[in-house]
Amino acid sequence: xxxxxxxxxxxxxxxxxxxxxxxxxxxxxxxxxxxxxxxxxxxxxxxxxxxxxxxxxxxxxxxxxxxxxxxxxxxxxxxxxxxxxxxxxxxxxxxxxxxxxxxxxxxxxxxxxxxxxxxxxxxxxxxxxxxxxxxxxxxxxxxxxxxxxxxxxxxxxxxxxxxxxxxxxxxxxxxxxxxxxxxxxxxxxxxxxxxxxxxxxxxxxxxxxxxxxxxxxxxxxxxxxxxxxxxxxxxxxxxxxxxxxxxxxxxxxxxxxxxxxxxxxxxxxxxxxxxxxxxxxxxxxxxxxxxxxxxxxxxxxxxxxxxxxxxxxxxxxxxxxxxxxxxxxxxxxxxxxxxxxxxxxxxxxxxxxxxxxxxxxxxxxxxxxxxxxxxxxxxxxxxxxxxxxxxxxxxxxxxxxxxxxxxxxxxxxxxxxxxxxxxxxxxxxxxxxxxxxxxxxxxxxxxxxxxxxxxxxxxxxxxxxxxxxxxxxxxxxxxxxxx
Ligand code: IFM
Numbered sequence: 001x002x003x004x005x006x007x008x009x010x011x012x013x014x015x016x017x018x019x020x021x022x023x024x025x026x027x028x029x030x031x032x033x034x035x036x037x038x039x040x041x042x043x044x045x046x047x048x049x050x051x052x053x054x055x056x057x058x059x060x061x062x063x064x065x066x067x068x069x070x071x072x073x074x075x076x077x078x079x080x081x082x083x084x085x086x087x088x089x090x091x092x093x094x095x096x097x098x099x100x101x102x103x104x105x106x107x108x109x110x111x112x113x114x115x116x117x118x119x120x121x122x123x124x125x126x127x128x129x130x131x132x133x134x135x136x137x138x139x140x141x142x143x144x145x146x147x148x149x150x151x152x153x154x155x156x157x158x159x160x161x162x163x164x165x166x167x168x169x170x171x172x173x174x175x176x177x178x179x180x181x182x183x184x185x186x187x188x189x190x191x192x193x194x195x196x197x198x199x200x201x202x203x204x205x206x207x208x209x210x211x212x213x214x215x216x217x218x219x220x221x222x223x224x225x226x227x228x229x230x231x232x233x234x235x236x237x238x239x240x241x242x243x244x245x246x247x248x249x250x251x252x253x254x255x256x257x258x259x260x261x262x263x264x265x266x267x268x269x270x271x272x273x274x275x276x277x278x279x280x281x282x283x284x285x286x287x288x289x290x291x292x293x294x295x296x297x298x299x300x301x302x303x304x305x306x307x308x309x310x311x312x313x314x315x316x317x318x319x320x321x322x323x324x325x326x327x328x329x330x331x332x333x334x335x336x337x338x339x340x341x342x343x344x345x346x347x348x349x350x351x352x353x354x355x356x357x358x359x360x361x362x363x364x365x366x367x368x369x370x371x372x373x374x375x376x377x378x379x380x381x382x383x384x385x386x387x388x389x390x391x392x393x394x395x396x397x398x399x400x401x402x403x404x405x406x407x408x409x410x411x412x413x414x415x416x417x418x419x420x421x422x423x424x425x426x427x428x429x430x431x432x433x434x435x436x437x438x439x440x441x442x443x444x445x446x447x448x449x450x451x452x453x454x455x456x457x458x459x460x461x462x463x464x465x466x467x468x469x470x471x472x473x474x475x476x477x478x479x480x481x482x483x
Contacts, residue, residue: 009409013416013477020123020427021472022084023077023449024384026130026174028060029436031090033067037105040096042132043142043183044439047190058442064434064452064459067109072459074116076450077433080465081472084123086383086429087113088130088174094162095155098134107162114166125169125383125429127230128156128213131179131189131439138191143179143202143209146285153212160220168225171302171383172213175232176206177256178329181336188330188440196338197281204286207263211294218296228300229264230383233257233371234309235363239346244313248343251276252311255337265375267295276339300426301375302383305411306355308363310346317344328357330440354388354445359407361414368418368425379424385411386431388438388445391462398463399451405464405480412477430468434459 028044048059066073077085091098093106110126117124129152137148156172173179182189185199193199210229217227234256238245254273262270268291274283307328317324327345329336337343348358368380387407393399408430419425435448443454449465452458461469463483471477 007413007417009413010479013413015416015475015477016419017475019475020084020381021475022082022086022125022427022429023080023433024086024429024431025066025433025436026088026127027090027093028063028130028132029432029438030064030066030434032061032063032065034059034061036067037093037109038096038103039090039093039106041135042090042092043135043138043190044132046135046138047192050192053192054440055442055444058437058444060437063437065457066434069457070113071116073434074113074120074122076459076461077117077122078120079461079469080433080449081469082122083472084125084169084427084429085117085433086125086127086171088127089159090132091129091155092132092134095158096134098137099151099154102158102162107159110159110163114163118166123169124167125171126159126163126167127171127174128152128159129172129179130174131183133191142184142191143205144184144195144198145201146205146208149205149209149212152209153216156213157216157220160217164221164225169228170217170221170225171228171230172210172217173206174230174383175304176203176210176229176260177232180206181255181338182329185338186330186332186334186336188332188336194332194334196335199336200277200281200283200338201285203259204283204290207260207294208290210264211296214296214298215293226299228298228302228381228383229260230302230304231257231260232304232384233367235305235367236309236311237363239310239312239316242313242316245311245316248311248313248340251340251343252309252337255339256309261374263291263294264298265295265301265378267291273339280338298378300381301371301378302381303367303371304384304431305364305367305382306385306387307353307357308348308360310348312344312346314342314344326356328355353407354390357387359387359410361410364411365414365417368415368423369421372418372423379426381425381427381429382415383429384431385428386447388447391435391446391451393451393453393460397460399460400483401462401464402480402483404449404462405467405483408464408468409477409480412471416477
């Protein structure tokens, strides 16, 4: 353990006065109203309605009914002292076929939401794509096909035309790694395909869609808007310092991180990724000029972090033991890591969240400092961090979640340490504002600062929300104590 890791957690830490304190959600996870206002199915509607794909057959049809309750939810955000709110737009709500004209009713929902936020003094931070591709576009081939990237840029321009006068923070994609590799590789996410080559093609077309969308946004938005992408960067740690385990870490870093960071921030795919996947594809789908298109200037790099990724070479598994395959990204016999067939995944011992994810704030510190030293001058924002726990309302209706407050406190302390070490971190968005539809886990995992009773849809801020409100209001991180 390093000296910085044993910094006592009892002191109060002050954050910069302009630090953004936020919470985040995503359209399919909270909105519901799946068939209202002209909205058409997305790949997640199709997937969740396919038997066996989502825990207990849960769907986002109603979710937490944010579509109808958004005013109450903005009021709750005010109680939480939020300075910013990160949400995503449902593509098939605003452009039902994924191409062509917009549905004004769909856009009106987001206009009302943004107006309500601004009236409450909360800065809207809009994500264009959080995994809910219009089903019509998947029927035409989905992200493995190039036209999807072009459709995405058109959609970005339409949303920018409608909301550009009042939204300052724009994010193109959320966690494209999940879209490409869980959606088309392991199949645990929509559209549920298990085709490694399609997953790599999807990764490229997500990258291309990002670049084209940034161009469309720059053309449509007024100056001063902040453009970002949200990446779930994997803090990859080799199990041992052996060359084999370090090689395993390099492979996962390539197909987990540098597949995005390379083209988006450096203008080229990593050569080692091409080599690792050469037995699958020659990457001929990358056309001349694509990497230049993807390499657009960004104002912020948004990072989502939950837990580190510990890997080894398979040979480091005890003889006779089954290869550990549990990378924390769901169970599938198909790997979401093309080109990394001889990599084994390990979970560190110790504290875990209800997702089974080890709690390790030091990995967030390492991720921030490493990313900042690789991309000097690029401001960072934490666009997601948080934890699921088995929260239950007590007999008096209150929800006591000291583990979540402790998790967030320890991770904010890591952010503070990174800022003190010179990293330019501009804000923190807690995942999530509300309990919601946790993808393949349905409503079985609760990440919210606000508890939702899924029968009555009643909202109750948990004890961690009261603690976070004080932090957000004062900009002072103090230990949660007995929340
Ligand atoms: O709920 C998800 C979110 O949609 C994307 N990032 C991770 C969260 C927790 O799994």
